[in-house]
Amino acid sequence: MKFASSYEPGEYESDIYAAWEYAGIFNPTTPTKPIDDDGDGVDDREEGNKKRNTYSIVMPPPNANGNLHIGHGLTVALEDSLTRYYRLRGDSAWYVPGADHAGFETWVVYEKFLEKQGHTRFEYDRNELYAKVWDFVAEQRGNMELQLRALGASCAWDDLTFTLDENVIDRVYTTFEKMWNDGLIYRGEKLVNYCPKHRTAFADIEVTHKDEPGTLWDIEYKLADDPEKALIVSTTRPETLFGDTAVAINPEDKRYKDLVGKKVKLPLTDRTIPIIADEHADPEYGTGVVKITPAHDFDDFEVGERHDLERIQVISESGKMINVPEKYYDLTTKECRKQVLKDLKEQGLLKDEHKITHSVAHCYKCDTVLEPMLKEQWFVDVEKLAKEAMKHIEADEIKFFPENKKKVLLNYYNNLRDWNISRQIPWGIAIPMFKKADEDATDEPDWIFDRRTNLKEIEKGGVRYVRDEDTFDTWFSSSHWPIICTNWTEENYNPYYPLNVMETGADLLFSWVSRMIMMGVYITGEVPFREVYMHGMVLDSKGQKMSKSKGNVINPMELVTKYGSDAFRLGIMRGRSAGMNQAFSENSVIAGRNLCNKLWNISRLIQTFVDDEDSELKNGISRGLPEVTTEDEGVSPVTTGANDPSREDAILGSFSYSTDNMGEDWICREINECLDQVEYDIKNYRFSEAVDTLYQTIWDKYADWFLESQKIFKNVGLLKTTLSTLLIALHPFAPFVTETIWQSLSWTEGFIATAKWPARLEYDPISAEEFENIRIIVSEVRGTLTALPGTNNAKKYKLLYDNDSLVEDNQFLIKTLTRVPAIDPLEGSPRGLRLALANHELYLDVPEKVVKEYKDTLTERILSVGRELDALNLRMENPNYVNRAPAHLVKETQDQIKEKEALISRLKTELELI
RNA sequence: GGACCCAUAGCUCAGUUGGCUAGAGCGUACGAUUCACAUUCGUAAGGUCGCAGGUUCAAGCCCUGCUGGGUCCACCA
Numbered sequence: 001m002k003f004a005s006s007y008e009p010g011e012y013e014s015d016i017y018a019a020w021e022y023a024g025i026f027n028p029t030t031p032t033k034p035i036d037d038d039g040d041g042v043d044d045r046e047e048g049n050k051k052r053n054t055y056s057i058v059m060p061p062p063n064a065n066g067n068l069h070i071g072h073g074l075t076v077a078l079e080d081s082l083t084r085y086y087r088l089r090g091d092s093a094w095y096v097p098g099a100d101h102a103g104f105e106t107w108v109v110y111e112k113f114l115e116k117q118g119h120t121r122f123e124y125d126r127n128e129l130y131a132k133v134w135d136f137v138a139e140q141r142g143n144m145e146l147q148l149r150a151l152g153a154s155c156a157w158d159d160l161t162f163t164l165d166e167n168v169i170d171r172v173y174t175t176f177e178k179m180w181n182d183g184l185i186y187r188g189e190k191l192v193n194y195c196p197k198h199r200t201a202f203a204d205i206e207v208t209h210k211d212e213p214g215t216l217w218d219i220e221y222k223l224a225d226d227p228e229k230a231l232i233v234s235t236t237r238p239e240t241l242f243g244d245t246a247v248a249i250n251p252e253d254k255r256y257k258d259l260v261g262k263k264v265k266l267p268l269t270d271r272t273i274p275i276i277a278d279e280h281a282d283p284e285y286g287t288g289v290v291k292i293t294p295a296h297d298f299d300d301f302e303v304g305e306r307h308d309l310e311r312i313q314v315i316s317e318s319g320k321m322i323n324v325p326e327k328y329y330d331l332t333t334k335e336c337r338k339q340v341l342k343d344l345k346e347q348g349l350l351k352d353e354h355k356i357t358h359s360v361a362h363c364y365k366c367d368t369v370l371e372p373m374l375k376e377q378w379f380v381d382v383e384k385l386a387k388e389a390m391k392h393i394e395a396d397e398i399k400f401f402p403e404n405k406k407k408v409l410l411n412y413y414n415n416l417r418d419w420n421i422s423r424q425i426p427w428g429i430a431i432p433m434f435k436k437a438d439e440d441a442t443d444e445p446d447w448i449f450d451r452r453t454n455l456k457e458i459e460k461g462g463v464r465y466v467r468d469e470d471t472f473d474t475w476f477s478s479s480h481w482p483i484i485c486t487n488w489t490e491e492n493y494n495p496y497y498p499l500n501v502m503e504t505g506a507d508l509l510f511s512w513v514s515r516m517i518m519m520g521v522y523i524t525g526e527v528p529f530r531e532v533y534m535h536g537m538v539l540d541s542k543g544q545k546m547s548k549s550k551g552n553v554i555n556p557m558e559l560v561t562k563y564g565s566d567a568f569r570l571g572i573m574r575g576r577s578a579g580m581n582q583a584f585s586e587n588s589v590i591a592g593r594n595l596c597n598k599l600w601n602i603s604r605l606i607q608t609f610v611d612d613e614d615s616e617l618k619n620g621i622s623r624g625l626p627e628v629t630t631e632d633e634g635v636s637p638v639t640t641g642a643n644d645p646s647r648e649d650a651i652l653g654s655f656s657y658s659t660d661n662m663g664e665d666w667i668c669r670e671i672n673e674c675l676d677q678v679e680y681d682i683k684n685y686r687f688s689e690a691v692d693t694l695y696q697t698i699w700d701k702y703a704d705w706f707l708e709s710q711k712i713f714k715n716v717g718l719l720k721t722t723l724s725t726l727l728i729a730l731h732p733f734a735p736f737v738t739e740t741i742w743q744s745l746s747w748t749e750g751f752i753a754t755a756k757w758p759a760r761l762e763y764d765p766i767s768a769e770e771f772e773n774i775r776i777i778v779s780e781v782r783g784t785l786t787a788l789p790g791t792n793n794a795k796k797y798k799l800l801y802d803n804d805s806l807v808e809d810n811q812f813l814i815k816t817l818t819r820v821p822a823i824d825p826l827e828g829s830p831r832g833l834r835l836a837l838a839n840h841e842l843y844l845d846v847p848e849k850v851v852k853e854y855k856d857t858l859t860e861r862i863l864s865v866g867r868e869l870d871a872l873n874l875r876m877e878n879p880n881y882v883n884r885a886p887a888h889l890v891k892e893t894q895d896q897i898k899e900k901e902a903l904i905s906r907l908k909t910e911l912e913l914i
Numbered sequence: 915g916g917a918c919c920c921a922u923a924g925c926u927c928a929g930u931u932g933g934c935u936a937g938a939g940c941g942u943a944c945g946a947u948u949c950a951c952a953u954u955c956g957u958a959a960g961g962u963c964g965c966a967g968g969u970u971c972a973a974g975c976c977c978u979g980c981u982g983g984g985u986c987c988a989c990c991a
Contacts, residue, residue: 006953216991235991290991297991358990404918408986411917415987574939575927581985585926587940594953605950689928692938704955786957791945868935880971889933
C-alpha cells in the first residue's frame with residue numbers, strides 16, 4: 001500500500017474491518033465452550049490452557065430495533081479499547097456482542113406502528129403478536145450491527161446473543177424454577193404502578209416522579225351516629241373516595257383521640273367506614289385527617305394491611321370507574337373527579353381547597369400519569385438476594401469505578417422493595433407459570449411451573465392448567481447477562497466467568513448492575529464481574545441532556561463519516577472520567593482526527609527514510625553524513641555515533657536498533673514512560689489520561705523533537721522500533737489508522753490488532769537526561785528570539801558559544817531546531833545578548849541597539865526569578881521544614897536555590913553589559 | 915427528608931498516596947512556513963484553585979462549616 005499525503009479514514013476503515021473479521025482475529029484464542037479431546041471427562045481448558053489469561057467483557061446489548069446513539073458510541077470506544085489492549089497484552093480476549101429485544105421500548109414502537117396501520121393489539125392473541133414483533137425487529141437488526149462495526153468494535157460476532165435466543169430463555173426458566181422452588185417467587189395482589197395507556201405494570205424503578213401543581217380538597221365526612229359532628233379530610237384525589245375503607249388520624253393527635261373506633265358516613269354513598277389511628281396520618285398536614293383507599297394508594301395499601309381493611313377497586317385497568325354508584329360508573333377518572341366535586345359542593349360537603357405542589361408518578365415512556373393499581377403479579381422476594389449480594393460487595397469482591405458507586409449501591413440494597421417481574425405486554429419472555437383451570441381439583445396447587453410456554457394450556461396429572469399471559473420484566477432476563485454470554489453452566493468450569501469488567505452507563509447501577517450482582521451470586525455463588533466501570537452521560541456541547549424533543553441529539557455515525565471512527569473514539573474519550581456526565585465537544589473529535597493525520601505523516605516520513613536506506617544498501621552506498629552539512633563550511637559535524645560502524649549490523653534486523661545520540665536515548669526514555677503511564681491508566685480506567693499521554697508523546701515529543709532531530713541522524717532501526725511501539729500503544733484507542741499504517745509500512749507483518757504489546761526500550765539514561773539540556777537551550781533560544789524586537793529574528797542572528805562542548809557537539813541539531821543561520825565559537829570578548837542559561841556561555845549575535853531595546857524584558861526576568869528565589873529561601877529558613885521534610889526534598893530545594901542564584905547573577909551581568 | 919457528586923485559565927476538563935514556579939486541549943494574540951503534515955511549526959498572554967476556618971514543616975488535594983450547581987432515592991392525603 002502506498003501512502004497518500006493525508007489520511008482519509010473513509011477510504012480504509014470498512015476494508016480494514018472486513019479484513020480483521022475475515023481473519024477471525026476477534027475470536028478468543030481459548031475455547032469458550034467446554035472441550036474434552038482426551039475423553040477424561042475433565043474440561044481440557046481447566047487442565048492445559050491456563051497459561052493464557054482470559055479477558056472477558058460483554059456488551060450491554062443495544063436495542064436490536066434501533067440505531068446507535070452517542071452513548072453507545074462512548075460505550076464501544078471504552079469497551080473496545082479495553083478489549084484491544086488486553087488482546088495485545090496476549091490475553092484471550094472475548095468481547096461478546098449482544099442485541100436487546102428491549103421489551104417495553106420496542107413494544108411501544110411496534111404498537112404505534114400497528115396503530116398507523118389501523119390495527120390494535122387487541123385484534124391478535126399473544127403468540128400472533130410475538131411473531132409479528134419478531135419479524136418487525138428482524139428487519140431492523142442489521143443496522144445496529146453495521147454501526148458497531150463502523151465504530152471498530154472488535155467483538156466476537158459468532159457469539160452474538162439476542163435477548164430472546166433459546167439459550168437465554170432456557171437459562172431464565174432454570175433460574176425461575178430454582179427461585180420458585182426456593183420460595184423466592186410469590187404471587188401477590190399488590191399495588192403496582194400501572195400505565196393505563198400501555199396497559200402494563202412497571203417496577204418501582206421505571207417510574208418517573210415529577211413535581212406538579214395540584215389541588216388539595218377538604219371534604220367533610222360526617223360521623224355516622226352524630227351528623228352534627230364531622231371530620232374534614234384532605235385529599236388530592238376526591239374520585240377515589242368510593243374506594244375508601246377508613247379514615248385515619250394520628251394516634252398522638254389529641255384533637256380527634258375520642259373518635260377512634262367510631263364510624264363516619266362516606267359521602268355520596270350509603271357506606272359507613274371506621275375511624276382508625278395510624279402513624280401514617282400527619283397531624284401537621286392539612287386537617288390531620290386522611291382518607292384511606294387501600295386499592296389506589298401505596299401508603300393506604302400499607303395502612304390497609306396493618307388494619308386489615310378491605311380493598312375496593314374503583315378504577316379499572318382502562319382507567320374507568322367501576323364498583324361505584326350508577327351515576328359515576330364508566331366515567332374516566334377525570335370526569336368522575338369533576339362530578340364528585342360538583343355533587344359534594346351541592347351537598348355542602350366541600351369545605352375548602354388549597355393549591356399545592358406535589359409529585360406525581362408518570363410513565364417514563366409516554367408521560368401518562370400512572371395509576372396505582374391492585375393487580376395479581378409475580379414478585380421476587382429480594383431480601384435474601386440483596387443480603388447475599390451485599391456480603392460479596394462488602395468483602396470487596398467487586399471494584400467500583402468510580403469508587404463511590406459501592407456506597408450508593410449498598411444504600412440501595414438496604415432499602416429495596418420486592419420486585420414486580422410481571423409485564424402485560426406480549427413482546428418478551430413468557431412467564432412459565434400455569435394456573436389451575438379445574439376448580440374441583442382441590443388437592444392440586446393453584447399454580448405450577450412448566451417450560452412449555454408455547455402452549456396456552458397444558459395438562460398435568462389429569463388437571464388442566466392455563467398459561468399466565470404475562471411476560472418477564474426485561475431486567476429479569478438481563479440480570480443473567482454475564483452468565484448467559486459466557487455460556488456459564490452449573491456443570492462446567494468456565495475460565496471466562498466472572499467477567500473481568502462490566503462497563504456500562506452510570507444510570508444503570510440500580511436497574512441492571514444491582515440485579516446482575518444479585519442474580520450472579522444467587523446462581524453461581526460468585527460475583528458476575530470483578531470490576532465495574534460506569535461511564536456518565538454524554539451531554540450536548542452546552543452541557544444539556546440530549547433529547548429528541550430538544551432537538552440537540554448528536555448522531556455518532558455522522559461524526560464517524562465526517563472525521564473517521566478513530567477520531568470519534570479519541571474525541572469522545574477525551575476529558576471524560578468515570579461516572580461523570582460530560583459535555584460532548586466536536587473540537588475534541590477534531591483533535592483526534594488531527595492526531596490520526598499527524599501519525600499518518602510521521603509514518604510517511606519514516607517510510608521514506610527507510611526506503612532511502614534500503615536503496616542505499618542495495619546500491620552499495622555506505623551511510624554518509626547528512627546532506628545538510630554542505631551549507632556549513634568550516635564546521636566539522638562530529639556527532640555521536642553517526643558513523644558508528646556497529647550500527648550497520650543493528651539496522652539490518654528490522655526490529656533491532658541501537659541508540660547513538662542523546663535524542664535517541666531521550667525518546668526511548670520518553671516512550672517507556674509513556675508505556676508505563678498508559679498501562680497504569682488502562683488498569684485504572686483512566687481512558688482520557690491514557691489518550692492524552694499518547695497524544696503528547698506522539699506529537700510533542702516524537703514528532704516535534706525526536707523526528708526533527710532524526711532529519712539529521714536517521715537511525716532507521718530505531719525509527720522502525722519506536723514507530724511500531726507507538727502504533728501498537730495507540731492501537732487500542734485508534735484501531736483503524738494504526739492498522740492502515742501497519743499495513744502500509746514496508747517492514748511490518750500481520751495485523752497490528754494481534755501484535756505483541758511492546759517491550760520497554762533500552763537506552764542510556766545519562767545520555768537521555770543530557771538531551772534535556774539541549775531542549776532547554778533550544779527553548780531558550782527560541783523564546784529569546786521571539787521576545788526580541790523585530791520579526792524574522794531566527795534568520796538574522798547567529799548563536800555563539802564559548803567553551804561549550806555540548807553545544808559544539810550538537811550544533812547541527814540545535815541549528816535545525818532553532819533555525820538560526822549559524823552556530824559559531826565565540827572569538828574575542830563576549831558580544832551580543834547573553835542567554836539566561838545556567839552552566840552555558842551562549843550569546844545571540846545581536847547588535848547593541850537591539851540589545852538595549854531588550855533591556856526591560858531582562859529586568860522583568862530578573863525580578864521574576866528573584867521572587868522564586870525568595871520563596872525558596874523562605875522555605876530553607878524554616879527549621880521545621882529542614883528537620884521534618886524528607887531529605888531529598890530539602891536537597892532539591894538547596895539545588896534550586898543555587899541554580900536560581902547563578903541565573904540571577906548571569907542575568908545581572910548581562911544587564912550590566914548593556 | 916436521606917444519599918451521592920461537582921465548583922481549578924474565556925470554554926471543556928486533568929491534577930494518581932499532601933511535596934514544583936498548579937497543567938492540557940480548544941479559543942485568543944504575535945510570528946514562521948518551498949524540504950512528512952495549514953488537519954503544520956514556534957512563542958506568548960491568561961488562575962486569590964467557590965467562601966471561611968482548622969490540621970501540617972508543607973493543602974487544589976485531608977478535616978469542619980458555609981455558598982452555589984447537579985444527580986439519585988424516599989415522601990408529599
